[in-house]
Amino acid sequence: MSDWTLTKTRLFEGVWEGVLVPTEPGTAAPEIEVTHLQQPLDGVEIIARPDSGDRVLRVPVPADRIADGVQTFLIRDRSSGEVLDSFALVAGDALAYDLRAEIALLREELDLLKRAFRRHCLETASGGG
Structure with missing residues (x-):
């Protein structure tokens, strides 16, 4: 089980955003991997928010990954291998x-x-x- 809970906040201007909240205070920063068709995406950002202890996850969706049909992206905790969330683009x-x-x-x-x-x-x- 992951030490983090991920909640989507929005998809805006080609960037998927969510908030990572630790299950226990003081938990080490997560190692997040986002994949599409089992290929990792570049440019994934985790931004700490010291005032609240949580982190903002930003996943830019590359234009070359947008295509006809359903494109599914998996967000995983690399250390545990657990899928925290996923999102899909349909076009x-x-x-x-x-x-x-x-x-x-x-x-x-x-x-x-x-x-x-x-x-x-x-x-x-x-x-x-």
Whole structure:
């Protein structure tokens, strides 16, 4: 188990940010590794905040790692090997297809509900008098 808890704060201007909080005060700085397709990313920063004892993790997302489909990034504590968090970027035609398929499914379900509701209203109106 890791000595740190990671909480995402934002993804802004191509940089994923989170706050690393030690499970116990005075814990040594973590060794963080961020990977995409099992390849480590460069430029990962851990910035200490002495006033609170926690640290800010900054992960710049390289432009060459952005592509169609789902791109998943793993954030691990290198010393324990535990995955602290992950994030995914979804882009391109694969996303558009998925959204179109979901919208079509929702429309079909809505049509089914409308027919069932109309049938219920007709049965209730003709059966009760």
